[in-house]
Amino acid sequence: MSMFSSASIRIIGLLTICTAIACTGSYSPATVQYDKVRITTESPKDKNLEQLLKPYSDSVNHSMNIVVGELERELEKKLPEGTLNNLLADAMQVEASKAFGVPVDAAFVNYGGVRTSQLPAGPITIGKVYEIMPFDNLLIIQELKGSVLQQLLNRIAERGGWPSAGVQFTIKDKKAVDVLVGGKPLDPSANYIVANSDYIANGGDDCDMLTPIPQQNKGVLVRDAFLHYFQSITAAGKKINAQIENRVRYAQ
């Protein structure tokens, strides 16, 4: 090999190295083949992972498999109104009244906070209630001026409608109109007792209008409020159910 060609090789080699260091990688993606591997009951299981989980699942399942009630039929979470929406909002209103010992005019559950979209008919376990409401948020009440309640309803309308109890309204141009509270038109200057989670009262889901208003809190978790509500229905010898009642609807 001549001196000349050996030097060229070295120069080419150097150039390649410089390119690699100073500029960019040596390769670029050219093709992608995609797939989605569905994990089903038929998929074989890794023994080590099963072993790893066992002590945790034994303990969790022990408490979670306790049945707290029986659903009469399938309930669904839906916008602007669903049967599950109404069940949970009713639970907030009833349990807040019990916990704070005052009549509660309206109660709300933020739609995104309800983590189960459908409950099948049949027994409902504590574990299921944890899945509906996994968050450790507190049940709180606030005394809201009618005008502030209207602002909150507008925010709820903007977001497509939330589980609501004690109120009825129509969503028009992202605002709540024809609002009834306890069956009567909303009075902007009246005061209303409203139940919510502390997440919303602290400004979550952009509910900034609630943050300056004092909260009452008895240390009851929203999830526990749901549990108590279901247990009290069961204790009364009834099944759990809810209906669509045109609480929240879209303007035609």
Added chain:
Amino acid sequence: MRKSKTEYGMLNRRKFLQSASLATGALLTQRVIGQEWMEDNPVNQLTILHTNDVHSRLDPFPMDGSRNQGLGGVAARAEIIKSIRATTEHVLLVDAGDIFQGTPYFNFYKGEPEMKAMAAMGYEAVTMGNHDFDAGLENFATQLQLVNFPVVIANYDFTNTVMEGKARPYHIIKKGKLKIGLTGVGIELKGLVPDNLAGNTKYLDPVVEASRQAEFLKRKAGCDLVVCLSHLGYKYREANKVSDEILARESEHIDVIIGGHTHTFLDAPVVYKNKFGSDVIVNQVGWAGILLGRMDFGFQRNKKKNLEASRSVIIGKKTSE
């Protein structure tokens, strides 16, 4: 670079399988892009496996007649990952956040079994979702002690929090000859994560921060592929709310965005054009670990002259092996 025990254990078997899988790879790519590709040998393959928004779904959904009954679960996912690793040379396993919250496991153990399971499956990087703050930032930092993979996030400034020094804006992983650059972005905390949980975490512009890291990874660190793990959400009705779609279009050096937050089940990865007109692949696989996302990348050697030219990636559904 971190490798799981499983990977080390697989090395010998992999070498044995290498020639076979390379041959399969060549056949597959030939079918996709034909002759031009074959001239650009050697073939380099990378398989990215990904999850998002698993939300503490350690067990499959219970068999109670609900929509997702029997789906998901870490034991089955682990087995699938193991079998893919056994037959595929270069695998990268990542998660796009919201590891925590959603089943009683989290209420009881605050993320401990979730983290242990992810470590056992050999996850190599994750980003942080809003629900990973749910038991407080201190708890997230505590649970991270159980894992050997990094939290990659460019737009949360953790200065003066317990997470300071425990997350990184980028991470580089080598797979054979390939250098993979990872960055990550998280969603706006205000109005979503309560102040007492977010602590002093500062949210920074995700497009600016991801672009900064991606440029470094592509142009300085010499990465062949830049992957952004994102918990921004796929896209929103509000046109100006930052999302993976916006990040993809406004970015310059990101090749792949693995998304989360919106629990979007994409039928197939979506391809966007970035500022340079190059392809950015965005994918998201719903939630709860019902699906394991898989993308098999084929690479070509860069030609010196067209480094800045727009590139396109040919995308197709994986045919069975």
